Amino acid sequence: MPPKSKKKDDGEDPNMRAARFGRVKNTLTMGFVGLPNVGKSSLTNLLAGAMHAEAANYPFCTIDPNVVQCIVPDKSFKYIADCWKPPSVVPAVLKVTDIAGLIKGASEGAGLGNAFLSHIAAVDGIYHLVRAFDSDEVIHVDDSVDPIRDLETIQGELCAKDRESLVKVLQLEKETVRKAKGMAKAAEPTLSDTFKEAYAKCEKLIAENTPIQTHEDFTAAEVEIIRDWGLITTKPQIYVVNLSQKNYIRKGSKWLPKINAWVKEHGGGQILPVSCDFEQVLFDLKDDPEKQKVFLDQCTEEAKAAGLKGPQAEVKSMIPRLIRAGRSALCLQSFYTAGPKEVRAWTIMKGTLAPQAAGVIHTDFERGFIKAEVCAFDDFKALHAGQPSMAKIKEAGKYRQEGKSYVMNDGDIVVFMHNVTTSKKK
Ligand SMILES: Nc1nc2c(ncn2[C@@H]2O[C@H](COP(=O)(O)OP(=O)(O)O)[C@@H](O)[C@H]2O)c(=O)[nH]1
Numbered sequence: 001m002p003p004k005s006k007k008k009d010d011g012e013d014p015n016m017r018a019a020r021f022g023r024v025k026n027t028l029t030m031g032f033v034g035l036p037n038v039g040k041s042s043l044t045n046l047l048a049g050a051m052h053a054e055a056a057n058y059p060f061c062t063i064d065p066n067v068v069q070c071i072v073p074d075k076s077f078k079y080i081a082d083c084w085k086p087p088s089v090v091p092a093v094l095k096v097t098d099i100a101g102l103i104k105g106a107s108e109g110a111g112l113g114n115a116f117l118s119h120i121a122a123v124d125g126i127y128h129l130v131r132a133f134d135s136d137e138v139i140h141v142d143d144s145v146d147p148i149r150d151l152e153t154i155q156g157e158l159c160a161k162d163r164e165s166l167v168k169v170l171q172l173e174k175e176t177v178r179k180a181k182g183m184a185k186a187a188e189p190t191l192s193d194t195f196k197e198a199y200a201k202c203e204k205l206i207a208e209n210t211p212i213q214t215h216e217d218f219t220a221a222e223v224e225i226i227r228d229w230g231l232i233t234t235k236p237q238i239y240v241v242n243l244s245q246k247n248y249i250r251k252g253s254k255w256l257p258k259i260n261a262w263v264k265e266h267g268g269g270q271i272l273p274v275s276c277d278f279e280q281v282l283f284d285l286k287d288d289p290e291k292q293k294v295f296l297d298q299c300t301e302e303a304k305a306a307g308l309k310g311p312q313a314e315v316k317s318m319i320p321r322l323i324r325a326g327r328s329a330l331c332l333q334s335f336y337t338a339g340p341k342e343v344r345a346w347t348i349m350k351g352t353l354a355p356q357a358a359g360v361i362h363t364d365f366e367r368g369f370i371k372a373e374v375c376a377f378d379d380f381k382a383l384h385a386g387q388p389s390m391a392k393i394k395e396a397g398k399y400r401q402e403g404k405s406y407v408m409n410d411g412d413i414v415v416f417m418h419n420v421t422t423s424k425k426k
């Protein structure tokens with residue numbers, strides 16, 4: 001679970017709720033899960049390729065064929081980078097894995113079988129991709145397009161795997177208690193109430209094909225126990241619906257209301273519509289902004305012709321939203337360091353304290369932490385008067401000195417003061 005924050009979103013933010021079972025790390029990964037031919041690989045590549053124009057000198061890279069680093073679209077960061085114009089600009093990235101091999105029966109070893117499991121276990125959050133586009137050329141693994149059936153299949157496999165894990169968890173717990181109390185192998189041990197409660201809740205959710213992470217009524221003690229069980233439906237999940245270009249533009253598909261209803265019945269969650277087709281066309285025009293604009297204008301005209309009005313009719317890429325949503329689902333946020341040599345975005349978890357944030361830059365900064373000099377991005381933007389400097393912000397009294405207990409805010413611009421001698425002695 002992310003470190004406790006005293007801020008207003010404590011316990012209220014659905015993202016914090018979903019991440020309560022997760023690891024506390026700043027290098028978390030999202031993974032695409034879905035049936036074959038729904039567009040996972042296409043979308044993974046689009047996510048990796050998009051936004052690299054934001055930092056042309058940053059080597060956007062594919063870590064291996066199935067893992068990519070996506071640059072996090074961030075207007076504040078771009079603003080700061082444009083202000084300092086340093087030779088080195090390092091944006092934040094989100095790691096995304098394209099997980100292959102999930103088909104009906106995968107939890108029992110069908111298809112790539114259990115290989116998929118180790119891949120899902122390795123990611124921290126899931127983009128659950130379903131196909132709602134028709135195509136004569138792209139075969140559907142079950143012969144017809146039916147996102148509801150697909151949601152059932154995939155969620156069913158994830159839950160089946162967790163059911164299997166739960167059986168093992170129970171056996172192990174019983175053995176542990178028997179050993180601790182010196183009981184015979186056949187004896188039925190008494191398990192703690194917390195264990196029994198947590199177990200019963202998880203079992204019920206899984207039986208209803210509902211991801212465990214959606215459940216709100218776990219006590220802190222239950223969360224603590226469940227976190228060690230290695231269940232895959234405790235990971236935050238975002239539903240992504242791959243529509244045809246036409247449906248994406250007119251923001252409608254006969255499937256969307258049904259998908260909404262299904263998700264609601266299964267614990268709820270964020271649903272993002274995309275169209276790989278549309279995104280691909282846009283991406284292919286990336287070196288020609290004029291043509292891109294013509295294409296987007298055409299799309300908007302098409303949306304208006306379909307009856308959409310005002311901002312509703314505006315058609316734009318969903319890729320930035322997708323990356324940002326993945327990052328929020330993992331409870332990640334950025335702070336910035338800015339100077340004439342480099343402007344850089346650093347990734348931390350929500351609720352991180354200043355010394356730990358300093359430690360992301362260098363462990364010495366955490367060990368020898370003295371204080372943080374902090375400026376909120378909004379203050380910087382309002383006050384800097386075009387200068388790549390904090391002078392005006394200091395004058396206005398908005399340049400703050402923060403100590404060890406300071407909880408970092410998203411978008412803080414920071415200089416960490418540290419005592420090098422202390423760190424050298426260690
Ligand atoms: N018509 C259409 N085809 C798509 C779309 N998204 C993906 N495809 C095609 O579907 C096939 C499978 O896509 P891929 O990304 O490899 O799916 P994966 O098996 O889930 O990784 C490829 O031939 C894609 O070009 C889409 O939105 N519309």
Ligand SMILES: [Mg+2]
Nearest residue numbers: 040041098100
């Ligand atoms: Mg693929």
